[in-house]
Amino acid sequence: MTERPSELLPFPDGTVEGPAGISIGGVPLTTLARDFGTPLYVYDASTLRRRAGSIVSAVSAAPSGGRAAFALKSLSTLAVLRLLHEEGMGADCASAGEIAAAVRAGFAGASLVIHGNAKSDADLQAAIAADAGLVVVDGRDEAVRLGALCRAAGRVQDVLVRIAPGIGVDTHRHIATGHHGSKFGVTPAEGASLLHDLPAGLRGRGLHIHLGSQVLEPAPLVAAARWLPAFARDEGIPLEVLDVGGGLGIRYTPSQADPDPGQHTSNLVTAIAEACSDAGLAVPEIIVEPGRSISGPAGVTLYTVIGLKTVGDGSTWVAIDGGMGDNLRVGLYGAIYAPVLAARPTMAPIGRFRIAGRHCESTDVIADGVDLPAPAVGDVMAVPATGAYHQTMAHSYNLFGRPAAVLVEAGTARLITRRETLDELFARDL
Numbered sequence: 002m003t004e005r006p007s008e009l010l011p012f013p014d015g016t017v018e019g020p021a022g023i024s025i026g027g028v029p030l031t032t033l034a035r036d037f038g039t040p041l042y043v044y045d046a047s048t049l050r051r052r053a054g055s056i057v058s059a060v061s062a063a064p065s066g067g068r069a070a071f072a073l074k075s076l077s078t079l080a081v082l083r084l085l086h087e088e089g090m091g092a093d094c095a096s097a098g099e100i101a102a103a104v105r106a107g108f109a110g111a112s113l114v115i116h117g118n119a120k121s122d123a124d125l126q127a128a129i130a131a132d133a134g135l136v137v138v139d140g141r142d143e144a145v146r147l148g149a150l151c152r153a154a155g156r157v158q159d160v161l162v163r164i165a166p167g168i169g170v171d172t173h174r175h176i177a178t179g180h181h182g183s184k185f186g187v188t189p190a191e192g193a194s195l196l197h198d199l200p201a202g203l204r205g206r207g208l209h210i211h212l213g214s215q216v217l218e219p220a221p222l223v224a225a226a227r228w229l230p231a232f233a234r235d236e237g238i239p240l241e242v243l244d245v246g247g248g249l250g251i252r253y254t255p256s257q258a259d260p261d262p263g264q265h266t267s268n269l270v271t272a273i274a275e276a277c278s279d280a281g282l283a284v285p286e287i288i289v290e291p292g293r294s295i296s297g298p299a300g301v302t303l304y305t306v307i308g309l310k311t312v313g314d315g316s317t318w319v320a321i322d323g324g325m326g327d328n329l330r331v332g333l334y335g336a337i338y339a340p341v342l343a344a345r346p347t348m349a350p351i352g353r354f355r356i357a358g359r360h361c362e363s364t365d366v367i368a369d370g371v372d373l374p375a376p377a378v379g380d381v382m383a384v385p386a387t388g389a390y391h392q393t394m395a396h397s398y399n400l401f402g403r404p405a406a407v408l409v410e411a412g413t414a415r416l417i418t419r420r421e422t423l424d425e426l427f428a429r430d431l
């Protein structure tokens with residue numbers, strides 16, 4: 002066995018190349034494809050644990066304590082949630098469904114942080130029923146509805162107010178959320194006014210920001226965190242809790258940056274503590290909401306090559322048995338991936354190929370211009386860095402059914418999501 006060469010950098014920790022090709026968590030990917038079928042989501046437990054653990058310990062070291070709430074939107078498979086719960090994480094939930102997932106996975110209500118820019122009454126009621134620790138209010142109308150529901154339930158709910166501070170980050174415009182004009186949160190002035198004048202039934206504890214996702218250059222995330230204490234002091238609003246969201250990016254291709262999530266969390270904690278000292282404020286409880294930086298690098302998607310053809314312009318398509326049904330990010334953001342052949346990932350390429358998904362959309366292309374060693378029908382293709390916003394965004398366009406998922410650890414693989422059956426596809430149709 003050789004240690005992971007540079008071509009395999011976006012693959013999870015502990016990935017090795019041996020005689021059977023790539024192994025993750027001690028299990029060859031070709032064995033997983035044979036035993037569980039494709040398309041298949043594979044999650045590496047040790048990568049999940051290491052990344053979650055480093056964030057939890059960095060935020061817990063904050064002077065007044067802190068916690069990490071895992072963003073379920075990035076990955077909400079129950080077995081993964083149970084594992085992250087064991088690592089000491091809380092849960093960031095953006096719907097009644099995500100609240101149900103967190104509760105089923107064992108998260109206590111107090112560890113839930115509830116999000117959403119358009120929470121329905123059902124979402125808010127689910128938060129109340131789960132005894133959620135914090136609801137992050139996204140606007141005045143929502144505060145009015147939540148206040149009424151809490152009074153009816155005889156409860157006082159702790160809330161944060163989400164503000165869009167007008168700080169831009171270098172990411173795709175479809176995943177930037179903290180700029181002026183964002184649909185998320187309110188202006189800083191409106192946030193301060195809301196915290197001064199919350200409806201009865203709500204107790205304002207502080208502020209929330211989340212500037213965007215897949216941020217590879219994290220300086221603006223730290224700068225925004227540094228700005229908040231003086232803002233709270235100047236506006237005379239409570240800052241017992243400060244939630245600075247998630248957003249740290251990950252490496253999707255070998256040449257991309259790979260920021261360290263534990264170090265980034267430490268940098269946030271230090272910046273907030275310094276800013277509080279400068280502002281003459283006590284350091285609040287700090288919450289971070291990582292999603293992608295935990296789940297993304299832990300996941301790999303496996304496909305089987307279905308066919309090859311060279312077309313009119315001379316390019317060669319390699320068609321696989323999955324696509325936009327299991328990976329929506331290419332269509333949504335033009336995301337770029339670095340697929341390899343699982344059995345011979347580092348063999349010298351013979352040419353450049355286009356990887357076609359099987360859905361009836363011309364945009365269903367998982368990667369374009371990939372150098373591969375003689376792909377053939379039946380080969381297993383592995384796409385790394387697909388742990389975040391893949392399984393949670395999967396859909397059943399063309400009625401293919403959603404993929405299965407396995408968790409690998411210490412040489413064993415456990416099925417954690419069954420493949421969707423035809424009966425399940427039609428279960429809701431009357």
Ligand SMILES: Cc1ncc(COP(=O)(O)O)c(C=O)c1O
Nearest residue numbers: 072211214247248290291292293
């Ligand atoms: C409020 C909030 N918190 C946390 C996250 C997680 O972000 P990421 O997966 O980039 O860490 C998101 C993602 O959009 C979010 O909207």
